Amino acid sequence: MAAPSGRTREGAEPAQTESPRALIVMNETLGNLVVLTLQHGSYDTKRTTDREECRDLVNDWAPHISFIDLDLFEPFIDIVGAGLTHGHTPIVAFTRRRDTALKLSAYERGADDIIEVPFTLDEIVARPFALMRRAHGASVAIVPRIKLDGLEVDLIEQRVTVGGRDLHLTPIQQTLLYLLAANAGKALSREDLLATIWGGEFEIESNVVDRHIRELRVKLNDEWRAPRYIETVPGAGYRFKLQASLASAAE
């Protein structure tokens, strides 16, 4: 891990073994998904949606890269960009809008890359990998396999296994699984899941969430009446069951 260029403050340069620091400016549901996925790059993450806190984090914590939900927190581009005195912090912007003008202006104001909702998890790993190299000359170590309770996920081989059994998940199913697991213990409504995974303007069949949950449960061997992973919360949506070993992973 090389230091961001232009950083001069003593003791602030990361050591060779230090994890890259990623600042996440997103609401909780999407932010948790990004935080969990960034485990595949061994990032240290902090999430905020507060301007003051964001300013402090940029100055004191000096993130190597930032992830900003452009649709909800657009002004934060300038707050993070103002950290330019510490060298360039690449910004990855997220948007649900198919709006060329918005994107071109985001690029102009300092966004280095844009991830469009709906996205798949590999985007959250691959694009920062390229930006960290371009901005810092740093090669982020990729961690293909992480554990989610009894589930082992291999993002490179696109494989999720339970006790050695390959579940053959599609990229969207894998994203759905991460999103639920990243927010373990919390019920996510259909609208939440739709907005986070598919985005507002992507046309989809109305029952797409239920259909994907059903398929995911089948693949997980999860009985809907007595689920081990995904519970139905009547009137509220779906909830990934909080499990001891998972609580720390999804923190």
Next chain:
Amino acid sequence: MKKNQLLGPARVLIVVDQPLANLVALTLDHGKYVTHIARDVTSAEAELETWRPHLLLVDLDADDADGLGLIGQRVASKRVPTIVFTVRGDLKTKLAAFDRGADDIITVPFVPEELVARTLALMRRSYGDGVAFIPVINVAGLEVDLLNQQVKVGKLRPELTAMEQALLYLLASNPGQTLGREEILDALWGADYVAGSNVVDRHVRNLRLKLKDDWRNPRFIGTVAGKGYRFLATP
């Protein structure tokens, strides 16, 4: 680093299989580009020498499997900015592409708007002022506005969704050719849509309604029974 300015339209070499290549070339009408489509890696290498493109677009999933080798090629000792295309979810290919120096990646399926934004951003990064953005283009006699996502039909300007626009561009960029439902599904929706889904037919129906295209006597989109759809040549 001194940025080389563009004098005329930027030359873009497209190393992508059909029918996607035609969709890419049509979509690039939204910028000041001239495009060539190379059939395979060998002819792409020849074009790099003789035509000296400013931008290279390479599909890593094309039949010709050696696309990775084209990334970061030099023309007159300058690296050619390169955007690669790959199917979604494939982290291994994406990391390999970035590792070899790809400047950006577009995940297939994509909508025209994303291709336009990423190419313009890269051209600006590579060539200073970059390429002029052309929001309104003529697609087979139809005036299409990318910024407002509208198409001009007589006196009406119906709004197109991103997917309807992508479908229109795909069909119109391959006039006279029958595209099968599966082919359209693969190009625009990708593998996550189950076979047998009627999503293509539904979108064709909506698009026809907006274009005031009568399916019995179409001006734009013809049905090829048992096969798929065909865009009729410009009237």
